[in-house]
Amino acid sequence: KQEVTQIPAALSVPEGENLVLNCSFTDSAIYNLQWFRQDPGKGLTSLLLIQSSQREQTSGRLNASLDKSSGRSTLYIAASQPGDSATYLCAVPLSGYSTLTFGKGTMLLVSP
Amino acid sequence: NAGVTQTPKFQVLKTGQSMTLQCAQDMNHEYMSWYRQDPGMGLRLIHYSVGAGITDQGEVPNGYNVSRSTTEDFPLRLLSAAPSQTSVYFCASRAANEKLFFGSGTQLSVL
Numbered sequence: 001k002q003e004v005t006q007i008p009a010a011l012s013v014p015e016g017e018n019l020v021l022n023c024s025f026t027d028s029a030i031y032n033l034q035w036f037r038q039d040p041g042k043g044l045t046s047l048l049l050i051q052s053s054q055r056e057q058t059s060g061r062l063n064a065s066l067d068k069s070s071g072r073s074t075l076y077i078a079a080s081q082p083g084d085s086a087t088y089l090c091a092v093p094l095s096g097y098s099t100l101t102f103g104k105g106t107m108l109l110v111s112p
Numbered sequence: 113n114a115g116v117t118q119t120p121k122f123q124v125l126k127t128g129q130s131m132t133l134q135c136a137q138d139m140n141h142e143y144m145s146w147y148r149q150d151p152g153m154g155l156r157l158i159h160y161s162v163g164a165g166i167t168d169q170g171e172v173p174n175g176y177n178v179s180r181s182t183t184e185d186f187p188l189r190l191l192s193a194a195p196s197q198t199s200v201y202f203c204a205s206r207a208a209n210e211k212l213f214f215g216s217g218t219q220l221s222v223l
Contacts, residue, residue, distance in 0.1 A: 044202070044214040046212060049130075099160055104154040
């Protein structure tokens, strides 16, 4: 059974810092990995999708990397802002149509 | 495009009542799923579908039914509500090997 772990569970940083969120998974036979953002009381919004053949994806100040062999992904946030405060979740499927397994998320607080 | 639309946004039920949570998507996605989110438990898959007429159970299917008569709609039925079903429910859809899109959620309380 695929298990997804996110460390740390919570993170507090001052505005302007660069930070890294970690995601690890136990079964490396994944097709892709997805990072989501969830604001309090809201649904999940997809941030980045990395296909298994890719090493990284970038969107603005966000950069996600994927190392299938070691079962790890990182989400790098540059120059953090208070608006980045949210819970960040990663998820992996085992095949194109397979169900997604989610980590429990990292709650990020960026202070002004 | 409206994306994934869930109704209602809030619902309060009494124990034993039944109800249906509605989910519709306008992106022609084959894959649709229902999750529940509880504090400390994360997102757990209830049921999913890979196309019209095809459904399967997820991690926590007991007490819930689904059907998929069209590509667009994937309703979730609570047969006899229990306090343990108090949760936030999310519907999601995607095309194969593509991003997963979520609805805004239904907050359900069972008294």
